[in-house]
Amino acid sequence: MSSVKVLSPSKLAHVVLRTGRFQEMVDFYKKFLGAKASYENKFLSFLTYDEEHHRIAIVFKPGLNSRDEETAGMEHMAFTYDKLEDLFQAYKQRLEIGIKPVLCINHGPTMSIYYADVDGNEIETQVDSFDTAEAATKFMMGEAFDQNPIGVEFDPEEIMGRMAKGESVKSILKRPDTITGSKL
Structure with missing residues (x-):
């Protein structure tokens, strides 16, 4: 095995999805x-929401089936919000347009x-959940994360109630020490 370390990219630019439901x-x-x-156009869409020319590309391939849970592939893609209030504002806005979550989980390093x-x-x-990547990594190297690397499910409505009552963001982001039966 070679000891050469490949130069890492500076960022992840985009994700491309293929679909039969363009x-x-x-x-x-x-x-x-x-x-x-x-x-x-009729078979390709480049979508952006920030300074990048596209973050998601969607390619139409007629006849494709939807994702099958029994085949290998990408588990998920992730998008980060700067603050807890923004995550929950987007949650409420998505609900208003009919997009409901399939899972809510406090992983420890993130609330997702x-x-x-x-x-x-x-x-x-x-x-x-942490101010720095180093603090998140330290948590992930600890015993609590080793015992439960998935996290603890939460009810977003309960979290919003805690926020409305003025509970601190730091307190809300702290992962409870409970094991979950998550599907992840």
Whole structure:
């Protein structure tokens, strides 16, 4: 085995999804991310929501089936919000347009709300629970994370109630020491 370390990229640029349900997928991601098309035709859509020319690309391939849980592939993609309030504002806005989460879990390093697109691909929306990557890594190297690397499920409505009562963000983000039966 070689001792050469490959130069790491500077960032993850985009994810490309192939689908047999092109317009449904394009509409879903535009709504889900608050995105717009930087380019779009009858079989290809480049979507952006920030400074990158596209973060999600959707390619139409007629005849494709939706994702099958029995085959290998990407588990999920994740998008980070800067603060807890933003994560839950987006949660409420998604509910208003009919997009409901499939799983809500406090992993410890992140508090995450998962969704599924029209093909069954999972999307994680998250907020970091620690101020630095080093602090998150330290938590992940600890005994509590080793005993439960998945996390603890939560009710987003209960979290919003705690926020409305003025509970501190730090307290809300702290993962309870409970084992979960999560599907992850």
